[in-house]
Amino acid sequence: MTTRRTTLSAIIIAVLTLAGVVPATPASAASLVEVTGFGDNPGRMRMHVYVPDTRPAKPAIVVAMHGCGGSGPGFYSGSEFASLADRHGFIVIYPSAQQEAGFGKCFDTWSDAAKRRGGGSDPVSIVSMVTHVRQRHGGDPDRVFATGSSSGGMMTNEMLALYPDVFKAGAAFMGVPFHCFANAADYPPGSSRCTGGGGLNRTPQEWGNLVRQAYPGYTGPRPKMQLWHGTADTLVPYSLLQEEVEQWTDVFGLSQTPTSTDTPRTGWNRSRYSNQVEAYSIQGAGHSLPSSGMAAAALEFFGIIGGGDPNPPTPGTCAVKATVNAWNNGLTANLAITNTGTAAINGWSLAFTLAGGQTITSGWNAAYSPSTGQVTARNAGHNATIPPGRSVDIGFQAVHTGNAAAPSSFTLNGTACSTG
Structure with a gap:
């Protein structure tokens, strides 16, 4: 009797599937899962993915990248992206860097390979992860975003420069402009021209040219960029926020004068440059971003949260x-x-x-x-x-x-x- 019922159930499910009806399955608790064999992986990176139980047919994809010495699972536990994914139905990819750089394992933003589209190293590995999630989970190719902290913020700048046709927007926390590091010896710690002293200073056009040269001949739309930095950050100097602003406003052909400024929260000073670039100066913050509420602000910038979190606990709740x-x-x-x-x-x-x-x-x-x-x-x-x-x-x-x-x-x- 048991075998007959099992066979009958299988037939019913098959018929419903062919008819376009997906039968309900018991609810399960989503969890972080490691993926191996996800495609071309010249950076020898590890990949973890968080797929919420409830999501649309074509969910957005967010690549969330840790800082030096961290890991994908660590950034999963220490940031708010996964809990927001449960609320808003997007998929989060958590890459783990494998390149040793003095601060532990960091994302490669210094090698020649990492500065050329298709050149190899970590950027190619990350694009392979995105491709895997699009194919395996039906991710929306028009809603792929990058974000990260410190080394991950630096890689966010890299991915948007190298793959503007893959990523639609980015949010870089405590990052540096694309092509800031000359080579491995220039990467911290040590006497880095990029982050040493007050940070490297180039003209907006010089910064913009570096992005344009990363993908010669590209004439399509550029992904918009959100930038975050603490005013008391001494590890990655706060002055580099201005260099990032100069790079991306030049890429978009925008003025260096913001079109609007405001304070969304106490201590968060925001400057907007049209609707393509926005920069947050976090008063008194050191090398400690993102902090509470910043992930949601990034998702609103991406358009995943439309005009604000539709289901937030309101003040006093x-x-x-x-x-x-x-x-x-x-x-x-x-x-x-x-x-x-x-x-x-x-x-x-x-x-x-x-x-x-x-x-x-x-x-x-x-x-x-x-x-x-x-x-x-x-x-x-x-x-x-x-x-x-x-x-x-x-x-x-x-x-x-x-x-x-x-x-x-x-x-x-x-x-x-x-x-x-």
Whole structure:
């Protein structure tokens, strides 16, 4: 009887599929998956992909790239792109660089191969990842985007310069202009002409020519660019933000004078150059971007979030109560996150700031990254949804050097929470 029912079910599914009807399947929890054999891979890179359970027939694709010493899985855990993918139905590719460059493994933005379209190295590997996702998951070729932090922000500039026909927009956090590094010896650490001192200074036309020479003869549309930098960044000098602005405004033939300026959030000073380039100066921020809410701003620039997140927790719709139990040089902290709004929160990331000298050693009911400073806790599979009026409890154990204060400055999915 069991065999007969199984065969009958298979026949029914086949008939429905031929008729264009896809039968419902049980819901499953999306997870980060490593992909091997994804195509031409001269950079010998590793590829991880996050495919949300709910997505349109032709989902957008976002390539999200880590900083030096990081990894794809680390950027998945430490940024908000995956939780936003759950909310908005796009696919995220997380490449892992394999090139050693003094700061650990970094994306190759210095070699001759990496500066020529089709030249090889990491850019070719990343395009192979995009092609794989388009073929395997039906990704929309007209909605492919790049973003990244530090080394990943530098590679974002690379990908938009080399493959303007693949990427429609980019958001570079703490990056440098395309073709800033002369060679491997010029890459940090050391005496880099690009990032040493105040940073390399070229004219807008010189910067723009480098982009135009990367793909000679290309006359199609150029991807628009969003640029982010902290004013207190000393590792990748803040002055390089202006060099990036000069490069991309020249590529678009725009004036160096912004068409508008505003402050979308406290400390976020934005300059817009028509609708093709925008630059964010983050007041007082060091080499620590993206922080809470910036991923959503990038997705709005891409057009994945149309005119803002359609389902955000609005101000005042979350509350966090922190309880700390401390001893000698250790402590435990319990965080009760309450949805005080009227709509369910589906998928969440809680950003907060640890007191100085504290380092998380373990945690429960969430994934925590990084372990010091500004930390992001991402939901576990069993507590991803917070119904209105309900709470979830998470916590961690940490060591401290004398300051056992509770964490502060809580934001849930980019929105500030009340405390009590």
